[in-house]
Structures are given as C-alpha cells and as structure tokens.
Amino acid sequence: MRGLQEAACTSRGIGLQGGGASSARGLVRNNVISGGVCSVNMGIGETSAAADPAVLENNDIWTSSGASVLYRDEQFNDLTTIAAVNALIDITAAANVSADPMLADTVGHLMSGSPARNAGTCTEAPAFDFERDPRPQELVCDIGRDELVP
Secondary structure: OHHHHHHOOEEEEEEEOOOOOOOOOOEEEOOEEEOOOOOEEEEEEEOOHHHOOOEEEOOEEEOOOOEEEEEEEOOOEEEOOHHHHHOOOOOEEEOOEOOOOOEOOOOOOEOOOOOOOOOOOOOOOOOEOOOOOEOOOOOOOOOOOOOOOO
16 A cells, blocks of 8 residues: 555645735745655646746755656646746746755755855845854855855
8 A cells, every 4th residue: 555655646845825816926035945755756836827936046946756847837837947947937937956955964954065055046035044154155145044154
C-alpha cells in the first residue's frame, strides 16, 4: 500500500489558492522553494488566475527528484524551465533561478558556492537574516533565510 501512496504523491513548495476576482496580489521574493520528494514535484502551484502573485522575483525554485514542474500556472500550464517561469506575462517575474541551493544543513545555511549567494534582491528584504546577521554581507542580498557571512 505504501508504494501506491507514493506513486500518487504530489509535493508543492508553495501552493497558491485564489479566491474571488482575478487580480494579482502578493510578493514572492528571495525564497528557496523546493518541490519535495514525491513522484511529482512542483515548486509553485496555482489553483486559478486569482492566485497569481503580483511579483515573483529572485527565488531559487528547484525540484530534486521525480517529474519536475517548477511552476503550475492556473492549475493546467506546467512550466518546467526557469526561462518559462521568468517569462510569465500575467505577473512580474524576473531573476529567478533553478539550481540546488547548496544548503549546508537542515537549518538553511548557505554554502560558499551556493547559486543563492548574491542572487537575491534587497528590495523590501529584511535588514537581518534569521540569525540576526545584517543583509547584505556582500554587494547583494542572498536568496533564502540565511545571509552568508564570508
């Protein structure tokens, strides 16, 4: 029975569910978003056009195994490349990457060679990371909850 459950499993890093009228809302910036370990892995999944975020910028959206969908747009359009995600026309999408973020541990510390290092935006980013290290440490903020201290 366990094998059947895993075969039908779909993981989502972020699920966006729309409500009433169709209008973009919300900011999704500087996140490490992983699709998980199911047979179908999805970084971000929308349920409808009303679930569109207003901004999707400087995120590392990646999946590590199985069938990989980086972004499911309006519940039926599966985007499997980061170029397609960054080309979304119904939201402001830019500077997103798709690569193993090279986390040093389960807490989310970045390794020095991480593609998330210096790939974020400081626009509306917190002034400090989760350990109270100031952002940015170098010229640009890092993607994720950790600001690498060189």
